[in-house]
Amino acid sequence: MCVPRFDRYLLSQLMTLFAFFALVLVAIYWINSAVRLFDQLISDNQSSWVFLEYTALTLPNVIRNTLPMSVFAAAVYVTNRLSGDSELVVMQATGFSPWRLARPALIFGLITTMMMMVMTNYLVPASQQQIQRRNHEIAQNVTARLLSEGSFLHPSAGVTFYIRAIDEDGTLHDVFLSDRRTPLEPQTYTAARAYIINANDDPDGVPEPKMVMVDGLAQDFHSETGKLFTTHFQDFSYDIGGLVNASDYLGVSLRTAPTWQMMTQPEAISKVTGDQIGRIVQEAHGRVTQSLLCIVAALIGFSALQIGGFSRFGVWKQIIFAILLLVIVKFAEGVVTGPVRKNAVLWPLLYLPVVLGLVMSVLLLWWAARPRRPRRRARMAEVAA
Known part of the structure; x- marks a missing residue:
C-alpha cells in the first residue's frame, strides 16, 4: 500500500502545482492578447459581446502555448520542495531508486500529454475555425466597420x-x-x-x-x-x-485543418490552403511532437534535480541546468523544422527533439542512481590513514 500511496501523493502534488502555474501563465498570456484584441475590435466598432466571444475562442491556443511551461515549472517546484523537506531522502532510504521515484513524474507527463493532444488536435483547430467564421462575418458587415457618426475612420x-x-x-x-x-x-x-x-x-x-x-x-x-x-x-x-480589407479575415489556414487529413491527404490540403506540402506535414506532426514535449518537460524537470548531493544553498544549480537542457530541446526543435518544410519526406526529424529529451532524462536518472557511497568511504579511509 505504501508504494501506490506515494505515487498518488507525488502525482497529486504535481497536478496541483501544474494547475496553479497553468492558471497564472494563461492569465498573463490571455490578458496580453486580450488587450491587442480589444484595440482591434473597438477600432472596428464591435460590441463588447464580440470581444468576449473572441477572447474565449483564443483561450485554447493560449493554453496550448503555456501548457509545456506549466508542466516543467510544476515538476521543478515539486521536486525542489520535496528535496528541501527531505521527503525524497526518506524515500531513497527506504529503497526507492531515482528510477522508481521518476514513475509519478512519468505518469504526470503522460496525463498532460493527453490533455495537450486534445488541445492541439481538436480544441485549437475548432476554435480557430470558429474565429475564421466570425472574422468572415465581421468583414462582410460593412455597417459595423463604416457607420460611426462624428469620427474620422480609416477603413x-x-x-x-x-x-x-x-x-x-x-x-x-x-x-x-x-x-x-x-x-x-x-x-x-x-x-x-x-x-x-x-x-x-x-x-x-x-x-x-x-x-x-x-x-x-x-x-x-x-x-x-x-x-x-x-x-x-x-x-x-x-x-x-x-x-473593407477582408484579406485579414478570409482564407483557409492550416490551424483549422484536421490533423489526420494533413497527414493522410497533404496534397488536398495544399490545394485548399496554397501552402507547400512540407509546411503541411510539419504542422501535422508538430501538433503531436508538441504534445510529447510535456513528457520531456516533466522528466527533465524531475531528473535534473536528482543529480548532485546535498547543499545548504539549495538546488539552484540543478534548476538552471534543467532550464538549459530544455532550451537545448527547443533549439533542436527549431533546427529540424526548416528541413522538413523544404522536404516532407524528412518528417521523422520532427521527433528528434523528443527522443533527445528522453535520452537526456535517462542519462540524468542513470547518473543519479549510480553508486557513490563506496567512493566516499574510500576517500574518508585514505584521509584517516
Whole structure:
C-alpha cells in the first residue's frame, strides 16, 4: 500500500502545482492578447459581446502555448520542495531508486500529454475555425466597420471616411470620403445625404455593398497637371466593398485543418490552403511532437534535480541546468523544422527533439542512481590513514 500511496501523493502534488502555474501563465498570456484584441475590435466598432466571444475562442491556443511551461515549472517546484523537506531522502532510504521515484513524474507527463493532444488536435483547430467564421462575418458587415457618426475612420490604407449624423432609418448626413489609394490622382467626395445598399452587380450573384450619395461634390486632382476637377452630382454610386480589407479575415489556414487529413491527404490540403506540402506535414506532426514535449518537460524537470548531493544553498544549480537542457530541446526543435518544410519526406526529424529529451532524462536518472557511497568511504579511509 505504501508504494501506490506515494505515487498518488507525488502525482497529486504535481497536478496541483501544474494547475496553479497553468492558471497564472494563461492569465498573463490571455490578458496580453486580450488587450491587442480589444484595440482591434473597438477600432472596428464591435460590441463588447464580440470581444468576449473572441477572447474565449483564443483561450485554447493560449493554453496550448503555456501548457509545456506549466508542466516543467510544476515538476521543478515539486521536486525542489520535496528535496528541501527531505521527503525524497526518506524515500531513497527506504529503497526507492531515482528510477522508481521518476514513475509519478512519468505518469504526470503522460496525463498532460493527453490533455495537450486534445488541445492541439481538436480544441485549437475548432476554435480557430470558429474565429475564421466570425472574422468572415465581421468583414462582410460593412455597417459595423463604416457607420460611426462624428469620427474620422480609416477603413483601409489611404481612405478617410466621416459621417456627421446617422438617422434611425439609416440615412447618412454630411458624408466625407477621401480616397488617396492612387497617390497621383486623389479623389474626394462630399454629399449632403447618403444611403448604403446591397447591389447584386456581381456575376456570381454575391451582393456587394454600395453607397449612394445624394446632392454632393466630387473632386479629382491630377498631380501631373496640377489641375483640380470638380463635378456636382444629384446622385452618385460608390463601391465601398473594397474599403473593407477582408484579406485579414478570409482564407483557409492550416490551424483549422484536421490533423489526420494533413497527414493522410497533404496534397488536398495544399490545394485548399496554397501552402507547400512540407509546411503541411510539419504542422501535422508538430501538433503531436508538441504534445510529447510535456513528457520531456516533466522528466527533465524531475531528473535534473536528482543529480548532485546535498547543499545548504539549495538546488539552484540543478534548476538552471534543467532550464538549459530544455532550451537545448527547443533549439533542436527549431533546427529540424526548416528541413522538413523544404522536404516532407524528412518528417521523422520532427521527433528528434523528443527522443533527445528522453535520452537526456535517462542519462540524468542513470547518473543519479549510480553508486557513490563506496567512493566516499574510500576517500574518508585514505584521509584517516
